[in-house]
Amino acid sequence: MSSVRAIAERPDALPSGGLRAAMRRSAPFWMIAPSLAFTIFVIGYPVYDLVQTSLHDVNRFGQLRGFVGTEHFATLFADPLFWSSLVRTLIWTVGVVLGTILVSVPVALILNDDFAGRGVARVIIMLPWAISLTMTAIVWRWTLNGQAGMLNATLFELGLIDQPVEWLATAGAAFPIEIAIGILVSIPFTTTVFLGGLASVPEDIYEAARLDGATAWQRFRHLTLPLIRPFVNIAIVLNIIYVFNSFPIIWVLTQGGPANSTDILVTYLYKLAFRFGKLGEASAVSLAMFAVLLAFTLVYAWMLMRKEANAP
Amino acid sequence: MIERYRGLAGVLSVAMLAATSSAFAATEVRVVVSEYSSQTGAIFEGMAKDFEAANPDIDIKIEVVNWDNLEQKLTTDIAGGTAPDISIIGTRWLAGYVKEGIAEPLDGYMTPEFKAKFIEAFMAPSVFDGKIMGLPVAASARAMYYNKTLFEKAGIAQPPATWDALKADAAKIKALGGDVYGFGIQGKEIETDAYWYYALWTHGGDLLVDGKSGIASDAGVQAANLYKSFIDEGLTQPGVTNYSRENMQDLFKQGRIGILLTGPWLRGMMKTEAPNVSYGVAPIPEGTTKATYGVTDSIMMFSSSEVKDAAWKFLEQAAFSDKWRTEFTVKEGFLPVTQAEAAAPELAGDPELKGFLDMLPYAKFAPTIANWEEIADTTSSALQKVYLGEADARTALGEAAAKVDSLLAE
């Protein structure tokens, strides 16, 4: 009599021949088939469409004309705005993800410990998750309004300024603010993942470490961190993907301005596609973005694997 | 799985068909309308109701879209083969539509009487190669708004007629102290470039000279330096690159700004939102010549439409009936585009509106070029660099002009 375990662990152990066995062997394929078909249909077709568009002369309404090969990519790579947007995208992604991790680790450590009002604290930290990014950005645009915004109102009332400050007038102020908002909205997800990781760490090893006289920092460095490292890695990879593709914050606050100084690849892409009607180049940007992200993720995965291989 | 969703889509479309065919109407005309104010939807629904009462076999479906999304929505609609039958569009986009054969020429539908309804100046931008590709639906020219209370306090008797006078007046308003600013300059988002065209044109420059960009001409550099001098001398609000058109208008509504250049719609807002601010309207100040910016939005028919006759009927009988034209123009605060509107008592008797209409002979329109939006964006970016002091006017505009030239050559 075969059991589920047998199917799971030793599919080769099943007697060959017979309809039942054949069905069992194909069972996992039937189980993944819907997801595969569904994804290929809803995501795969648009990707195919994207590749087609990037290789053809195309009008602003997406009607394909002649095949032009890599011409759109050449135009793109000759555009200084593409390169400056790419660099800014990297700054944006690294800034937001790094900032998020640096804030979320201590926050998660605190929220994992037992203290008065922890439930309330957890709910407050999760709050940014409850508003959509677009709405958050709209609220901040209003908050940062130079004349009537509440940030200046507060600074006035505290006597810190006597003239309105236009927070979004220059990239020097606007871009760091956008990164800070990016961090703020990424904290809930990241903290939740870390809390999940911390909750899976068994209590008793801390007791043992404490008895051995390890300091709080040593316990964190040598016990907690290695144990939640998989969670940190997951959070980093997912955040990189989300932040790299994140559109509403910058779009709502500055639309990439002034003078393209806060443009990242997604805002550049959006303008190319929907403002300027250059669908061919826009498709090329999409594919370039995908390539960068893929490279990013592969390098990261490779670094992790190397680290694990080197670990004792 | 795929089949299942095809099936779902099928069921949905059958349901939709059933819903429409069970109703009285047989022909559906989809009309996309840009949202000028919260009243726009109601005005067009009113037209549709009137029209459907007279034509029970035609069903008019109004879709109201805001300006920020309109171009993107139409682009994706056309790309996806789901274009509406008629739509309001910025006339500056029409060139691209005509080039791709998406716009239907309207001459064949028009009677001579219908054609004669329009004010020539506003029809002109929608004519391509002698063919009428769109009908002007909303028109504006820009003028100078000034705050009478601030002018009085600063001892200014007359609204400035020249840029020199304007600068002197702005200095006087600044000298009042407090939280008021002399001359408002827009430096963010839609129409940042247009705000500077006023200065470019009145200094004798033009956007296109012999098919090339004219923004880096002496007139252009002068105009940009003029605005920069307002910024450097503190005669405008600080942080201009954070002021969109809407932000500038908010300042004016608060009575915090002496002089602002903008369109007729602000009058309607002042009436409802800032009834206590006393203001006047005067022509755009002169440099070496007179000019203003004329802008029209057009209503166009898609060549892909399968119900063109019904769609035209709607335009002729409802949208461009004298009654609804007047209603629209009065409520939205635009300039009349037909003779009948201009003669209507609500509009003919309005002295402020006369101020706008008097400027029409000097009105310049944005050139109808297929990739105008990108050219405008390039210009705006160059101006922002100048306003921020990141580049001097000649360099920034020179670089922008070179890019515009290459865009024109595409």
Place this chain on the structure above:
Amino acid sequence: MSTRARKSILYWLLLTPLMVVILFPYAVMLSTAIKPAAEVMRFPPSWLGSRIELGNFLEMWTKTGFGRALANSLYVSAMATLLCLVVAIPAAYAMARFRFAGQGWYRQFLLITQMLSPIVLVIGIFRLMALLGLVDQLNSLVLTYAAFNLAFSIWMLQSYFATIPIEVEEAAYIDGASWLQSLTRIFLPLALPALAVTAILSFIFGWNEFVLALTTLRSSEKYTLTLKVFDLVGGRYSVEWHIVMAATLLATLPVAVIFAWLQRYLIRGLALAAVK
């Protein structure tokens, strides 16, 4: 003072700066939403208006069709979550319980789909929806949201499924339950925490999504909440901030309540889905 009390004070002090920044926008929303319209733009700005104007909420509700947008957002998020789970559960089960040819490829495939975001594919997606006749249909969002959540959901569920001992199913199997019975009656109830977490995350995605809604929806009675609020701000000649803030504040409440209610569940679910 006891250690716990001292610790609590220290922790709250440490968390305060972050909480101030998090709560600041909420305070802004509230402050603006209850100001009389005429005072919203007043300079210098202040936190409190001359009186509390609750009528703004009423004005917002009638002017914007907020209730309809709320219903649309709920429908899209809930249906997309349901569809996503229905497709993801068998796939995650296969990944957790079977070793099969191409499993590695399938895993890579999922990771790659995770990297594509709606905005990058928006044109192609729109054309697909046009092909299916789903433009301006809420169901188009149900399909796309489910698809974009699938990879993450499968991965979440799979790591949790792997922690459920196989003996549980075996026992039921030996007791004569069919494989399907053991799956639905024994296995899935055990996986409930993971299902809940996955559902919440998927729901939030739908609740927050902007670009696809912006592209596929046409008529304003189909708008989702996010789109409705953006519509009040984008490309307007004038923005009525008191209305916008009343709308954002109200739009935030449902999810905030869900969080307050489920956050413990959320963390436990994640903890048990020990990531491999």
